[in-house]
Amino acid sequence: MTASDAGAVLDASGIVYFGNDWSAENRTSSHHIARRLARRQPLLYVDSPGQRAPSGSPRDVKKLVRKLAHAVRLPQPCGPNTWVCTVPQLPYRRVPGVNALNGLLARWLMRRAIRHVGFSSTVLWFALPHPGFLAGELGEKFVVYYCIDDYAAHPGVDADWIQAADDALTRKADRVFVAPPALLEPKRRLNAAVSFAPHGVDAELFGRAAEPETVVPPEAQALPHPIIGFFGSVADWIDVPLLAAVARLRPRYTVLMIGHVTTDVAELTSLPNVKFVGPQRYETLPQWAKAFDVAIIPYRRSRQVMNANPLKLREYLATGKPVVSVSTPEVDRFEGLVRIANDADAFAHAIDDSLQETGRAAADRRMQAVRPYTWDARVLETVTMVTNDMRLKLGGRGEQ
Numbered sequence: 598m599t600a601s602d603a604g605a606v607l608d609a610s611g612i613v614y615f616g617n618d619w620s621a622e623n624r625t626s627s628h629h630i631a632r633r634l635a636r637r638q639p640l641l642y643v644d645s646p647g648q649r650a651p652s653g654s655p656r657d658v659k660k661l662v663r664k665l666a667h668a669v670r671l672p673q674p675c676g677p678n679t680w681v682c683t684v685p686q687l688p689y690r691r692v693p694g695v696n697a698l699n700g701l702l703a704r705w706l707m708r709r710a711i712r713h714v715g716f717s718s719t720v721l722w723f724a725l726p727h728p729g730f731l732a733g734e735l736g737e738k739f740v741v742y743y744c745i746d747d748y749a750a751h752p753g754v755d756a757d758w759i760q761a762a763d764d765a766l767t768r769k770a771d772r773v774f775v776a777p778p779a780l781l782e783p784k785r786r787l788n789a790a791v792s793f794a795p796h797g798v799d800a801e802l803f804g805r806a807a808e809p810e811t812v813v814p815p816e817a818q819a820l821p822h823p824i825i826g827f828f829g830s831v832a833d834w835i836d837v838p839l840l841a842a843v844a845r846l847r848p849r850y851t852v853l854m855i856g857h858v859t860t861d862v863a864e865l866t867s868l869p870n871v872k873f874v875g876p877q878r879y880e881t882l883p884q885w886a887k888a889f890d891v892a893i894i895p896y897r898r899s900r901q902v903m904n905a906n907p908l909k910l911r912e913y914l915a916t917g918k919p920v921v922s923v924s925t926p927e928v929d930r931f932e933g934l935v936r937i938a939n940d941a942d943a944f945a946h947a948i949d950d951s952l953q954e955t956g957r958a959a960a961d962r963r964m965q966a967v968r969p970y971t972w973d974a975r976v977l978e979t980v981t982m983v984t985n986d987m988r989l990k991l992g993g994r995g996e997q
Contacts, residue, residue: 608987611639611716616724618644619681624879626745627724633976635679645728646686671713682710729766739987742770747904752833772986776906779926796908797972803915805883817888820851826889828855829909836897842941844868886916891951894922914967917960919951
């Protein structure tokens, strides 16, 4: 890496970044990338509308009201070199005129926001497909689509609408990055400028789980070992029956679940050796992970999961803890570092085998395997590629 690479910036006055809610409970790849891009040049982070229609739940209603209230505000500072704004969308897309109204509202709000932060030229960077209709509408110099998931496979979304938006943005983008390996070839059929970009990891942060001075949270200190731990969203992609069967097969093991629960977990809460502690601050996850004897990824092997690049896989490995997971294309790439099992009996035996590990050699090997793949390295790689693409594109225009 040269000195110029380390300081690489995009040939624009600012980045307009469309991502998940800035204030979301979970720290996603969208947040990791945006924060590091903002270290290089000014960034306007756009809280994008949800991919599914809101339900009548108090959480969804609160979220919708907050988005509508924030939409009338000008961009607000939210960190060094960073502002955040909101572009809500009316969710009833099948009602005649709603899509046209959403487009007019979004263009007006985004142009106003860009003027307010003083960007004279922009790169649009999409971490979600459905705001992609704005590509080509805001006078940008370049469009990046960083696809981190098979969005149309998410539960509760209008799959046809999301897939159409995903395909359209893939075709429009000047450069597409794809995190899930299973989506790489399908996207290359739509756009030649597609690159594989797996998730990074905050290796320094999660490495604290192995440090003697790291203190386990009080709620975990009282739990009986061995502790089989999970952190992340406890959503529809969690295989609740698998996890319940494992807990029943190993009643002496404590199953510790950390994260926001959005699916039916009654089968788990009825078991005495399963403990839910709710969402915890991202910065404290290494403290919780220090309590784990084994970390687990108990996903349902759905289309969404099979096309995913689970962020927690690298985070678990960075802690040095043994990992047991169901098989997915991305997990299988780490087969020498992760024990893989797809049914309850095999999963329980893989946990047993993990608990037999002694010494530091295996833990060190897991930590070393992901140490080079930091978010800083990932962002440097993408920015360098986009910078080169922009030079070619803009240089070509100058010759015409």
